[in-house]
Amino acid sequence: MVLERAEDEEKWLAEGIAAIQQNAFYMHRALDANNLREALKYSALMLSELRTSNLSPHKYYDLYMRAFDELRGLEMFFKDESRHGVSVVDLYELVQHAGNILPRLYLLCTVGSVYIKSKEAPAKDILKDLVEMCRGVQHPIRGLFLRSYLSQVSRDKLPDIGSEYEGDGDTVMDAVEFVLQNFTEMNKLWVRLQHQGPGRIREKREKERSELRDLVGKNLHVLSQIEGVDLEIYKETVLPGVLEQVVNCKDDLAQYYLMECLIQVFPDEYHLQTLEALLGSCSQLQPTVDIKMLLSQLMERLSNYAASSPDVLPEFLQVEAFAKLSSAIWKVIDAHAEMPVVGAISLYVSLLTFTLRVHPDRLDYVDQVLGACVKKLSGKPKLEDRRATKQIVALLSAPIEKYNDVVRALTLPNYPRVMEYLDSSTNKQMAMVIIQSIMKNNTCIKEADKVEVLFELIEGLVKDVDGIAVDELDEEDFNEEQNSVARLIHMLYNDDPEEMLKIICAVQKHIMVGGPKRQPFTVPPLVFSALRIIEALSSVPSPELALRLYLQCAEAAGDCDLEPVAYEFFTQAFVLYEEEVADSKAQVTAIHLIIGSLQRMTVFGVENRDTLTHKATGYSAKLLKKPDQCRAVYACSHLFWVDDQEGIKDGERVLLCLKRALRIANAAQQMASVTRGSAGPVTLFVEILNKYLYFFEKGNPQVTNSAIQSLVELIKNEMQSDFTTQDPASDTFFASTVRYIQYQKEKGGMMGEKYGPIKA
Amino acid sequence: MVLVLALGDLHIPHRAPDLPAKFKSMLVPGKIQHIICTGNLCIKEVHDYLKTLCPDLHITRGEYDEETRYPETKTLTIGQFKLGLCHGHQVIPWGDLDSLAMLQRQLDVDILVTGHTHQFTAYKHEGGVVINPGSATGAYSSITYDVNPSFVLMDIDGLRVVVYVYELIDGEVKVDKIDFKKTTTTTAH
Numbered sequence: 022m023v024l025e026r027a028e029d030e031e032k033w034l035a036e037g038i039a040a041i042q043q044n045a046f047y048m049h050r051a052l053d054a055n056n057l058r059e060a061l062k063y064s065a066l067m068l069s070e071l072r073t074s075n076l077s078p079h080k081y082y083d084l085y086m087r088a089f090d091e092l093r094g095l096e097m098f099f100k101d102e103s104r105h106g107v108s109v110v111d112l113y114e115l116v117q118h119a120g121n122i123l124p125r126l127y128l129l130c131t132v133g134s135v136y137i138k139s140k141e142a143p144a145k146d147i148l149k150d151l152v153e154m155c156r157g158v159q160h161p162i163r164g165l166f167l168r169s170y171l172s173q174v175s176r177d178k179l180p181d182i183g184s185e186y187e188g189d190g191d192t193v194m195d196a197v198e199f200v201l202q203n204f205t206e207m208n209k210l211w212v213r214l215q216h217q218g219p220g221r222i223r224e225k226r227e228k229e230r231s232e233l234r235d236l237v238g239k240n241l242h243v244l245s246q247i248e249g250v251d252l253e254i255y256k257e258t259v260l261p262g263v264l265e266q267v268v269n270c271k272d273d274l275a276q277y278y279l280m281e282c283l284i285q286v287f288p289d290e291y292h293l294q295t296l297e298a299l300l301g302s303c304s305q306l307q308p309t310v311d312i313k314m315l316l317s318q319l320m321e322r323l324s325n326y327a328a329s330s331p332d333v334l335p336e337f338l339q340v341e342a343f344a345k346l347s348s349a350i351w352k353v354i355d356a357h358a359e360m361p362v363v364g365a366i367s368l369y370v371s372l373l374t375f376t377l378r379v380h381p382d383r384l385d386y387v388d389q390v391l392g393a394c395v396k397k398l399s400g401k402p403k404l405e406d407r408r409a410t411k412q413i414v415a416l417l418s419a420p421i422e423k424y425n426d427v428v429r430a431l432t433l434p435n436y437p438r439v440m441e442y443l444d445s446s447t448n449k450q451m452a453m454v455i456i457q458s459i460m461k462n463n464t465c466i467k468e469a470d471k472v473e474v475l476f477e478l479i480e481g482l483v484k485d486v487d488g489i490a491v492d493e494l495d496e497e498d499f500n501e502e503q504n505s506v507a508r509l510i511h512m513l514y515n516d517d518p519e520e521m522l523k524i525i526c527a528v529q530k531h532i533m534v535g536g537p538k539r540q541p542f543t544v545p546p547l548v549f550s551a552l553r554i555i556e557a558l559s560s561v562p563s564p565e566l567a568l569r570l571y572l573q574c575a576e577a578a579g580d581c582d583l584e585p586v587a588y589e590f591f592t593q594a595f596v597l598y599e600e601e602v603a604d605s606k607a608q609v610t611a612i613h614l615i616i617g618s619l620q621r622m623t624v625f626g627v628e629n630r631d632t633l634t635h636k637a638t639g640y641s642a643k644l645l646k647k648p649d650q651c652r653a654v655y656a657c658s659h660l661f662w663v664d665d666q667e668g669i670k671d672g673e674r675v676l677l678c679l680k681r682a683l684r685i686a687n688a689a690q691q692m693a694s695v696t697r698g699s700a701g702p703v704t705l706f707v708e709i710l711n712k713y714l715y716f717f718e719k720g721n722p723q724v725t726n727s728a729i730q731s732l733v734e735l736i737k738n739e740m741q742s743d744f745t746t747q748d749p750a751s752d753t754f755f756a757s758t759v760r761y762i763q764y765q766k767e768k769g770g771m772m773g774e775k776y777g778p779i780k781a
Numbered sequence: 782m783v784l785v786l787a788l789g790d791l792h793i794p795h796r797a798p799d800l801p802a803k804f805k806s807m808l809v810p811g812k813i814q815h816i817i818c819t820g821n822l823c824i825k826e827v828h829d830y831l832k833t834l835c836p837d838l839h840i841t842r843g844e845y846d847e848e849t850r851y852p853e854t855k856t857l858t859i860g861q862f863k864l865g866l867c868h869g870h871q872v873i874p875w876g877d878l879d880s881l882a883m884l885q886r887q888l889d890v891d892i893l894v895t896g897h898t899h900q901f902t903a904y905k906h907e908g909g910v911v912i913n914p915g916s917a918t919g920a921y922s923s924i925t926y927d928v929n930p931s932f933v934l935m936d937i938d939g940l941r942v943v944v945y946v947y948e949l950i951d952g953e954v955k956v957d958k959i960d961f962k963k964t965t966t967t968t969a970h
Contacts, residue, residue: 519794519795522795526796526921566845569844569845573923576923576924577923580923606849610844610870610871613870613871613873614844614870616873617870617873617874617875618923620873620874620875621874621875621924656873659873659874659877659880663874664874664877707887708883708887711883711886711887712883715879715880715883718879719879753889754886754887754889757886757887757889758886761882761886761907764907764908
C-alpha cells in the first residue's frame with residue numbers, strides 16, 4: 022500500500038510539474054505581450070497546482086520551487102508599471118479577485134512585495150495585512166509554504182534600522198512583530214499536522230513534520246538577523262514571544278526543535294543575559310522532550326563562548342551562570358528519576374566542561390558537580406553500562422586535562438568517591454589516565470597526605486580488588502600497569518628528608534599489600550627513592566642515621582626477596598661504618614645494629630652471607646676497646662646459628678667465634694695486669710659462659726659440657742686470684758649464672774640430663 | 782599498690798606523630814608512681830611529656846634517641862621487686878628470650894623490661910619475668926609486621942605484680958592482664 026502510494030506520488034508530482042510548466046509557458050507569453058489579464062489568468066492557473074493535498078512535504082517542496090521561480094518573472098512585470106499601466110495600489114486590489122484563495126494569496130504576496138518597494142504605503146501596514154490574510158489557508162502543508170513564501174519575499178523589506186523602509190512610525194518593533202506573528206501562525210500549522218488525518222501512521226507524520234521544520238525555524242533566523250534587535254528588544258519582545266509559543270504549543274517535536282534553533286541562532290551573550298527565562302521555559306516543556314540534550318547544547322555554546330575571550334568571563338559571574346545552570350540541571354535530574362544514568366552523567370560532563378572553562382579557579386564548583394554525580398550514583402551497584410562509564414571517565418579526565426596538575430584533582434573530596442563507582446577495569450583505566458597525566462606534566466607530588474589520596478585513587482592497580490586474582494589479568498596489560506606505578510613512585514618526592522620519609526612509608530604501606538607479583542615492579546623504585554634521601558643524609562653530618570636507615574631498607578628488601586638490593590644496602594652500611602662512624606661508642610652501637618640486622622636476614626645465599634658475616638666479625642674484632650671487641654665478637658656467634666627451622670646452624674663457626682671472644686677476653690685481662698697491675702673484672706668471662714650455655718641448650722654439638730666445666734673453673738680461679746679486681750656486679754652475675762645452672766639441673770628431663778655432668 | 786608505667790619505642794617524629802589519642806586520655810598525671818621507658822622516644826618533647834605524667838622517669842637509650850646520654854641499662858628497686866631496663870637492640874638475637882635471660886642474670890633482676898621489637902610480650906622465665914611493652918605509638922618495625930600500639934602498667938603489691946597490657950586494636954583499647962608472684966623475698970630463681 023505504501024509502495025503504491027509512493028509510486029502515485031511520483032506520478033502526481035510529475036503531473037503537477039508538467040501543469041506548472043505549461044501554465045508558466047502561457048504566462049510568460051502574456052508577460053512578453055504585456056497582457057496583464059492573461060498573465061494573471063495563467064499565473065493563477067499555475068498556482069492552483071499548489072492546491073494539491075496529495076503530496077508529501079518533500080515532493081510539495083519540489084512543486085513549490087518551480088512555482089516560486091516562475092513568480093519572480095511575474096514580480097518584475099508587476100513592478101514595471103509602464104508595462105501594464107496599473108498602479109500598484111490597484112494591482113493589490115485586482116489580484117484579490119482570483120478565484121481560489123491559495124493562488125490569490127500567492128499573487129497578493131507577490132504584489133505586496135512590489136507595493137512595499139514602491140513605498141506608497143508604510144511597510145508595516147502592508148506586512149500586517151499580508152500576515153493576517155494568510156490566515157485564510159489553514160491546511161498545514163499549504164499554509165506553511167505560503168507563509169514561507171511571504172517570509173522570503175518580505176525578507177529584504179523589513180523596516181529594520183538603517184533600511185530604507187524605516188522611518189515614519191515604521192520601526193524595528195514592527196518588523197519584529199511581523200516576523201513573530203508569521204512564526205506563531207506557522208508553528209500552529211506545523212503542530213496541527215501532527216493531529217491531522219486519521220489512518221496515517223505516526224512515524225510517517227513525524228517524518229513529514231521533520232521535513233517541514235526548517236520552514237518554521239527560518240523565522241527565528243530572520244529574527245536574529247534583524248539589525249535593530251538588540252539585547253533589550255530580544256529580552257523584552259523576541260524571546261518572550263518565541264518562548265510563549267514554544268511552551269503553549271505543547272508539542273514535543275516542535276518544542277525540542279525550536280529550543281534547539283533558538284539556542285543555535287541567537288548570540289551567546291543574549292543567552293547569558295536571559296538564562297533564567299530560558300532555563301525556566303525548559304522546565305515547562307513536555308516531559309518527553311529531551312531537555313538534557315538542550316541543556317548540554319546550551320552549556321557547550323556557553324563554554325565555547327567563555328573560551329573565545331577572557332573578557333567575557335566577568336559576565337558569567339555577573340549573571341551567576343553556574344548557579345542557574347547547576348540548579349536547573351539538578352531539577353531536571355530529580356524530576357526525571359527514571360532517566361538512565363548515562364543521560365544524567367553526560368549532563369554532569371557538560372556542566373563540568375562549562376565550569377572548567379568559565380570558573381577554572383573555583384574548585385568548589387568542580388567538586389559540587391562531582392558531588393552531584395556521587396549522589397546520583399549512590400545506592401546503585403557499580404556501573405555496567407559502557408556508555409555511562411565512558412562518560413564518567415570523561416568527567417574524571419576533564420579536571421586533570423584542564424589543570425595539568427593532578428594534585429588539584431587530588432584535593433577534590435568527591436573525586437575518589439566517583440571513582441568508586443567504576444567497574445574495576447574502567448577504574449584501572451582511569452588510574453592509568455591519572456598516572457599518565459602526572460608523568461606527562463612532570464608533576465611532583467610533595468606531600469604524604471596527597472600521596473595517600475593518590476594511592477586511594479589508583480588502588481585498582483596496586484592491589485587485588487573485587488576478588489579478581491592477579492593471575493587472571495592479561496600479562497602484557499599487567500606489566501604495563503605495574504611499570505607505570507613504578508615510574509610514578511619516582512614522582513613522589515620531597516627534598517625535606519622528614520616529609521620524604523613519610524611519603525616512603527605511605528607508599529610502602531600500599532605496595533606491601535600488592536602481593537608477590539606486583540612487588541618486583543614496585544619495590545625497587547621505592548627502595549631507590551629511599552636511597553636518594555639516605556645519600557642526602559650521609560653527605561650531611563648524619564652518617565649514623567643514614568646507616569640505620571640503610572639497615573632498615575636492607576631488611577625491607579630482604580622481606581621482598583630482593584637479594585641484590587639487600588646486599589647493596591648492607592654494603593652501603595659498611596661503607597658508612599668504615600668511613601664515617603668515628604666515635605668509638607657510636608661504632609659499638611653501629612656494629613651491634615649491623616650484626617642484629619644481619620642475623621635476621623634470610624634472603625642471602627651462602628656466598629653473600631659469608632662475605633657479610635666475615636666483614637661483621639672483622640669489624641667487631643677491630644673495635645677500639647677490648648671489652649667491646651669481645652662482646653661484638655660473641656654477638657657474631659649468633660650469625661651462624663638461626664633458631665628457625667630453615668635457619669643455618671653452623672656449630673663449628675659458632676664455637677670459633679666464642680673461642681675468639683675468649684681469647685680477646687684473656688688478652689684484655691693480660692693487658693689490664695700489665696698496665697694497671699691487676700686484672701680486670703671477670704664479667705667478660707661470665708658473659709661468654711652464658712653464651713656457651715645458650716648454645717649448649719640449643720644443641721650445638723661443638724659446645725660440650727666439658728668446655729663449660731673448664732670455663733666455670735677458669736672463672737672461679739680468676740675470681741679467687743689476688744690479682745683480680747673485686748667487682749660485686751660480676752660476682753652477682755656469676756652467682757646468678759651458677760644458680761641458673763642448678764635450676765636447669767633440677768628441672769629434670771632432657772635439660773636436667775644435659776646439665777647433669779656440670780658441677781658449678 | 783604501686784603503679785609503674787612501662788612503655789617505649791614511640792619513634793616520634795620519625796615513624797609516628799604522637800601517642801594515640803585514646804592512650805593519651807588514659808595517661809593522666811598523678812596516677813602513676815614510676816615510669817620506665819625502654820627508649821627510642823626519640824625527641825626531648827616526648828621526654829618532657831612523660832615527665833609531666835610522673836616525675837620519677839627512667840629511660841634507657843634506644844638507637845634513634847636524640848639524647849645520647851641515656852644509659853644503656855638501668856636497674857631500680859620498687860617494693861619487693863628489682864627491675865631492669867634496657868632498650869634491647871644490644872641483645873642479639875633481637876627478641877630472643879634466652880639471650881634476654883642472660884641480661885636478666887647479669888643485671889640480677891626479677892623483672893626485665895626491654896623493647897626494640899615493637900611487639901608486646903610477657904614471659905615467666907626462671908622464676909622471673911621478661912616484659913616487652915611494645916611500641917606505644919604502633920611505629921613501624923622491620924621486625925614485627927603490623928604493629929598495634931601498646932603499653933604496660935604494672936601494679937606492684939608486696940610479692941605480687943599484676944601486669945596489665947593495653948593494646949589499641951582497630952581503634953579500640955583492649956586490656957589483658959597477667960599475674961606474677963615472687964616466691965621469696967630475695968631474688969627469685
